Amino acid sequence: MKAITRIAAALVLSAACTAVFAQHGGHDGDGHARPAATAELADGEVKKIDRETGKITLRHGELKNLNMAPMTMVFRVKDAAMLDQVKAGDKVRFSADRVNGALTVVQLQAAQ
Numbered sequence: 001m002k003a004i005t006r007i008a009a010a011l012v013l014s015a016a017c018t019a020v021f022a023q024h025g026g027h028d029g030d031g032h033a034r035p036a037a038t039a040e041l042a043d044g045e046v047k048k049i050d051r052e053t054g055k056i057t058l059r060h061g062e063l064k065n066l067n068m069a070p071m072t073m074v075f076r077v078k079d080a081a082m083l084d085q086v087k088a089g090d091k092v093r094f095s096a097d098r099v100n101g102a103l104t105v106v107q108l109q110a111a112q
């Protein structure tokens with residue numbers, strides 16, 4: 001009886017694992033060719049905009065390319081015009097990278 005219980009438990013566990021893997025594998029299966037940069041957009045919320053210094057304060061989610069955990073921080077922006085597209089309180093999607101050693105927002109759009 002004990003052995004049977006153990007096998008049943010193992011089956012349930014492996015079924016759960018398969019379901020998790022199936023979810024994670026589902027992103028690439030929609031057949032749309034997307035630029036890699038777009039796929040990397042992270043979630044953020046604008047806390048503050050400083051047009052004079054060309055900087056934006058964002059509360060951001062995980063930034064995988066920068067190995068960064070969620071936090072609130074100041075970024076430079078690649079193009080000052082980006083600061084006119086959003087305002088404090090807006091939810092945004094963005095990507096950031098190191099440009100000349102400074103963390104810089106290279107892509108920014110209002111979240112849908």
Ligand SMILES: [Cu+2]
Pocket residue numbers: 060068069070071072073
């Ligand atoms: Cu950060």
